[in-house]
Amino acid sequence: MSNRTFDRRTDLAKRYSLYSLFKQYYQGDWELARKAATAIQQYEPVNDNLSSQQDQNLDAAALFEYNRLFVGPGKLLAPPYESAYRNAQGLVMQEETLLVRQFYLQAGIEVSNKNAIPDDHLGLEFEFICYLLSREGERLQADDSSTANRYAALYQEFCQQHILSWVYQHCDDILAHGKTGLCRDTAISLVRFLQREEANFLSKEEFV
Amino acid sequence: MKQKSVVSRRTFLKGAAATVATVSFGGTFFDFLFSGLSPAVAAETNIAELFRSACPRNCYDTCAILSTVQDGVLKKVEGDPASTYTRGTLCAKGFSYTRSVYSPDRIKYPMRQIGRGSGNWQRISWDEAYTEIAQNMLRLKREYGSTLPICLNKYSGNFDIMHYGIEGMLTSIGNTTRATGTPCWPAGIDAQTFDFGTIVCNDPEDIVNSKYLIIWGANPAWCSVHSMYFVKEAQQRGCKIVVIDPILTQTASKADLYIQIKSSTDGALALGMARYILDHNLYDGEWLAKNSKGAEEFFSYLKNNITLEWAAEKTGIPKHIIEMLAREYATTKPANIWIGYGMQRHTNGGQNVRAIDALAAVTGNIGKSGGGAQYAQLETWGFKYHAMSQTKPVNSGGKEDRAININNFGAEVLNAQDPPIKMLWIACRGPMTQDPETAVVKKAFEGMDLVVTADLFMTPTVEMSDIVLPVTTAFETPGVNVSYWHYWMSLNEQAIKPMYESKNDITIAMELSAKLNELKQGSCTFPTSGDLQEWVGKEFSEGIYKQFGIQDWKELKKGPVKAKGSLIAWQDNKFRTPSGKYELWSAEAEKYGHFPLPVYVEEMQSTEQYPLRCITPHWKLSIHSQFQNLDWMAAVNNEPHIEIHPKVAAKYHIKDNDAVKMFNDIGYITLPAKITETVSPDVVAVYETWYKNKNFNVNYTVKAIPADMGKKATGAPGIAFHDNFVAIQKV
Numbered sequence: 001m002s003n004r005t006f007d008r009r010t011d012l013a014k015r016y017s018l019y020s021l022f023k024q025y026y027q028g029d030w031e032l033a034r035k036a037a038t039a040i041q042q043y044e045p046v047n048d049n050l051s052s053q054q055d056q057n058l059d060a061a062a063l064f065e066y067n068r069l070f071v072g073p074g075k076l077l078a079p080p081y082e083s084a085y086r087n088a089q090g091l092v093m094q095e096e097t098l099l100v101r102q103f104y105l106q107a108g109i110e111v112s113n114k115n116a117i118p119d120d121h122l123g124l125e126f127e128f129i130c131y132l133l134s135r136e137g138e139r140l141q142a143d144d145s146s147t148a149n150r151y152a153a154l155y156q157e158f159c160q161q162h163i164l165s166w167v168y169q170h171c172d173d174i175l176a177h178g179k180t181g182l183c184r185d186t187a188i189s190l191v192r193f194l195q196r197e198e199a200n201f202l203s204k205e206e207f208v
Numbered sequence: 209m210k211q212k213s214v215v216s217r218r219t220f221l222k223g224a225a226a227t228v229a230t231v232s233f234g235g236t237f238f239d240f241l242f243s244g245l246s247p248a249v250a251a252e253t254n255i256a257e258l259f260r261s262a263c264p265r266n267c268y269d270t271c272a273i274l275s276t277v278q279d280g281v282l283k284k285v286e287g288d289p290a291s292t293y294t295r296g297t298l299c300a301k302g303f304s305y306t307r308s309v310y311s312p313d314r315i316k317y318p319m320r321q322i323g324r325g326s327g328n329w330q331r332i333s334w335d336e337a338y339t340e341i342a343q344n345m346l347r348l349k350r351e352y353g354s355t356l357p358i359c360l361n362k363y364s365g366n367f368d369i370m371h372y373g374i375e376g377m378l379t380s381i382g383n384t385t386r387a388t389g390t391p392c393w394p395a396g397i398d399a400q401t402f403d404f405g406t407i408v409c410n411d412p413e414d415i416v417n418s419k420y421l422i423i424w425g426a427n428p429a430w431c432s433v434h435s436m437y438f439v440k441e442a443q444q445r446g447c448k449i450v451v452i453d454p455i456l457t458q459t460a461s462k463a464d465l466y467i468q469i470k471s472s473t474d475g476a477l478a479l480g481m482a483r484y485i486l487d488h489n490l491y492d493g494e495w496l497a498k499n500s501k502g503a504e505e506f507f508s509y510l511k512n513n514i515t516l517e518w519a520a521e522k523t524g525i526p527k528h529i530i531e532m533l534a535r536e537y538a539t540t541k542p543a544n545i546w547i548g549y550g551m552q553r554h555t556n557g558g559q560n561v562r563a564i565d566a567l568a569a570v571t572g573n574i575g576k577s578g579g580g581a582q583y584a585q586l587e588t589w590g591f592k593y594h595a596m597s598q599t600k601p602v603n604s605g606g607k608e609d610r611a612i613n614i615n616n617f618g619a620e621v622l623n624a625q626d627p628p629i630k631m632l633w634i635a636c637r638g639p640m641t642q643d644p645e646t647a648v649v650k651k652a653f654e655g656m657d658l659v660v661t662a663d664l665f666m667t668p669t670v671e672m673s674d675i676v677l678p679v680t681t682a683f684e685t686p687g688v689n690v691s692y693w694h695y696w697m698s699l700n701e702q703a704i705k706p707m708y709e710s711k712n713d714i715t716i717a718m719e720l721s722a723k724l725n726e727l728k729q730g731s732c733t734f735p736t737s738g739d740l741q742e743w744v745g746k747e748f749s750e751g752i753y754k755q756f757g758i759q760d761w762k763e764l765k766k767g768p769v770k771a772k773g774s775l776i777a778w779q780d781n782k783f784r785t786p787s788g789k790y791e792l793w794s795a796e797a798e799k800y801g802h803f804p805l806p807v808y809v810e811e812m813q814s815t816e817q818y819p820l821r822c823i824t825p826h827w828k829l830s831i832h833s834q835f836q837n838l839d840w841m842a843a844v845n846n847e848p849h850i851e852i853h854p855k856v857a858a859k860y861h862i863k864d865n866d867a868v869k870m871f872n873d874i875g876y877i878t879l880p881a882k883i884t885e886t887v888s889p890d891v892v893a894v895y896e897t898w899y900k901n902k903n904f905n906v907n908y909t910v911k912a913i914p915a916d917m918g919k920k921a922t923g924a925p926g927i928a929f930h931d932n933f934v935a936i937q938k939v
Contacts (some may be wrong), residue, residue: 027244027332064328071331073315073676074666075900084312090218091310093707101279110248115280115705117244124244125359134240 009140018043018131018193019126025186026070026080027123030063037186044091059192062182067159069174071089078173082120085166122170125163129155156201162169164198253279260288261764262689263302264371264682264697265831266364268412268432269294270691271302272698272768275683282309282704290767293492293694295411299433300829300840307838308681309707313667314664315678316708324659325672334709337675338723344631345381345730346656352627354605355382356424359629361617363390365636365834368687369699369747370714370740373595374635377717381724382604382733385629387620388611391642394918394926396552396583399561401921402794402802403569404777405784409582410544411695411775416441417578420536420543422450424564425474425551429458430828434460434691435769449538450533452477454548454823455851456886457892463800464822467533468888470524471821471930472811474551475560478567479808480519481534483510485570490538492572499781500569502793502805509805522808524888542578550825553929556810562806563796569790575778578841588690588697588755588771594746595714599733613924616912618648634661635679635713638833644910644927647875654689662713665837667898668905678710685712686741688748688761695771697756698765702741702911712740800920809916809930818933820856820873824906827895837900849882850936851893857883860937869939870894872932875908878939892936896929909934 026035032172069078100120104110109128111119132155139148174187243928261273272288285305289296318337319329348357360378387914388473401406415421415438415621428435443449451460452467460466469477484506485491492707496503520527537543545568552561612620621629643649653659653672661673670676684707687700721734748761757772785791800806814821830836850868862868868881887893894906910932918925
């Protein structure tokens with residue numbers, strides 16, 4: 001195994017971990033979301049004024065805010081659905097959602113509770129990425145770099161076509177409405193992480 | 209065969225927990241576990257499927273809908289052409305259904321609010337919700353010796369027959385308190401009950417046979433759009449259309465004659481017309497002799513008490529117009545009157561309806577195709593009410609259910625004693641925006657131990673709840689619907705899977721029953737399981753099958769069906785009154801504290817302090833609190849207005865779009881003015897509806913003044929919504 005492959009695997013593992021945490025932040029119930037948010041700060045720390053360390057004791061405030069942003073029962077201030085941003089009328093389960101469904105299907109994946117949770121829920125989109133990255137890692141381990149590269153390409157395509165087309169805006173909404181360190185820091189970490197991913201895609205393209 | 213794809217939330221979380229462990233302990237991505245996703249088991253299906261749906265709203269039209277579903281996604285809704293009433297079209301509200309099903313704002317999960325009204329919500333599992341609710345129910349029962357402290361307020365948000373199982377759920381825990389009555393139409397129901405014995409109307413498709421049609425205090429162009437086809441068709445066939453209303457409505461704009469009447473004086477107009485008809489021998493003496501009771505007394509009353517000059521003075525309608533109207537109505541056969549719900553929301557509303565009914569009787573227009581006095585019908589509602597009919601657990605305390613007046617809900621909750629009311633279950637309703645005296649309703653909510661609301665969207669009522677339960681839309685659950693106007697019955701097939709964690713109210717009842725019995729065996733009799741589709745089937749009675757000419761409810765999957773006969777009300781002249789005749793003189797009315805004859809009862813008068821009558825009619829883009837919150841409606845209009853006649857506006861120096869404070873002794877609202885001659889100078893109009901994210905609720909100024917009638921047929925009088933007197937000022 002070459003060093004380069006090893007580096008690629010180390011890098012992949014780190015990105016995978018972050019995506020897992022973001023997935024969990026968006027999918028889990030509050031306890032898991034809170035733990036994920038804390039763990040994210042270890043990987044992708046935000047040293048802004050509002051530190052999540054400072055308002056650990058504002059746990060309840062963060063919980064209520066998390067629900068106001070992503071869960072309900074009121075109008076969501078930062079809906080975690082791609083179509084809520086990309087559909088001209090902001091609905092869920094529209095053409096934009098079905099494009100995500102088709103993308104999953106292309107990789108042999110579907111939403112378990114199909115048609116009850118919109119396919120383009122951010123937690124599911126992150127899970128899909130985790131799946132692609134785990135496949136990539138597994139193939140690398142097996143020295144099957146051509147398949148690994150296919151998964152990497154699929155990830156890049158999904159990220160560029162979907163994640164990067166709306167998640168920044170979604171994070172803007174969190175920052176516009178969020179007051180607690182937990183939700184704000186997680187959004188900032190997510191933006192930074194995605195920006196780095198985006199930059200990597202660009203540098204790879206330049207390299208090619 | 210597709211593998212069962214329902215992943216419980218627990219499984220979802222187990223996957224997530226596994227991933228966090230991986231990360232926290234520096235594991236690798238080999239540990240990837242699916243949580244919300246899974247390997248695909250079936251290819252995408254692009255075949256469009258059609259489902260039959262039914263609009264379950266509190267609306268005349270109760271449309272038969274065709275829903276197009278592709279790969280489990282509701283793509284389109286359209287009117288079902290199989291119904292000759294719906295005729296393949298929907299209204300703007302109906303066409304917007306995909307917007308409510310797929311609104312990102314839907315309530316998705318059971319949630320608990322920490323501090324009623326705080327906006328601080330936490331997500332809970334259904335099990336947690338049931339546990340908290342059941343524990344509270346059992347605690348209240350222990351503390352007070354019965355379940356009477358638990359109060360249900362459920363009404364017209366969903367008129368699917370199976371939804372009456374919500375009442376059944378409360379029955380199944382014991383004696384409870386029930387918000388009883390109906391807010392918007394009881395005065396007219398009682399009036400027709402005194403006159404005819406009950407409410408029955410002609411098939412609205414029969415309107416095409418009318419030669420003269422008076423639409424009296426109704427606005428079908430907004431509130432029953434499918435009826436307008438028949439109105440226009442009648443007009444094309446030579447029928448004269450007359451609209452009587454204090455507001456020049458959209459319907460009035462399409463009429464041949466519009467008469468602007470002083471609000472609440474409709475009875476005076478009807479009696480003036482009757483006097484003219486009597487004086488000119490235009491009445492149908494033969495019909496009256498054969499089929500009515502009290503004609504002599506009625507005529508004597510007209511002769512002694514009613515003059516056309518008086519009627520003109522009262523109503524603000526010139527005498528010669530009343531004469532013309534009376535002459536035309538009495539001499540054109542058949543002549544039809546559509547009595548709206550708006551005109552009976554007064555302290556003399558029921559009495560006014562009786563006076564209008566009398567016009568139809570004295571001219572012999574009753575029991576005739578093209579004739580009649582149409583109000584509504586409940587003839588097609590003879591279901592078994594299987595879901596509703598539950599038994600009470602033995603020895604559950606209390607003697608019987610306690611009725612409190614739904615139309616004075618806040619005050620009645622606050623005043624309830626021995627035992628007090630401590631818990632509210634709200635379903636298919638939004639009392640915080642739709643009930644009068646909002647401030648009192650809010651106070652009632654504040655005094656509760658627990659408020660549970662089942663709803664689709666965050667509303668001011670949900671804001672004042674402790675637990676909110678997400679419910680399904682009509683497209684996510686089976687049901688069956690009939691109308692209180694037309695004679696069609698439509699099956700509502702489940703077209704799509706329930707979104708998120710939403711559940712049908714009946715499923716909620718079953719699962720709550722399981723929890724109650726788990727905590728205390730025998731505390732709830734509601735079945736703990738059952739197939740919802742089969743439950744729909746159990747609603748059908750032999751009578752319904754016979755009436756609609758079907759053998760089995762599953763036949764409705766082929767399309768809606770129409771009642772086979774009795775489509776012209778009272779054609780057999782067999783009235784359901786005590787005398788069996790049409791009762792111009794009603795001893796039954798007298799028994800309920802009214803005049804036995806349809807005499808004129810003085811309308812409520814404005815005062816010096818509050819000189820304007822505020823009427824709160826239905827809005828074209830909503831049904832009460834429903835629909836106006838959707839984006840399509842907001843795109844058309846997202847701003848309430850107060851409509852003011854130019855003369856009134858001039859008096860108060862109010863210009864178009866000026867902010868106006870409308871107030872009385874119980875509250876105020878501030879909203880922009882719309883100066884328009886479409887309202888009469890004695891009224892201002894504010895359309896009742898709920899706007900999402902707007903601080904607007906006209907009910908802050910509406911008092912719970914009872915209408916004159918409603919007690920006999922519905923258990924409580926209606927609300928005199930349109931007897932709300934206010935002052936206005938420019939702010």
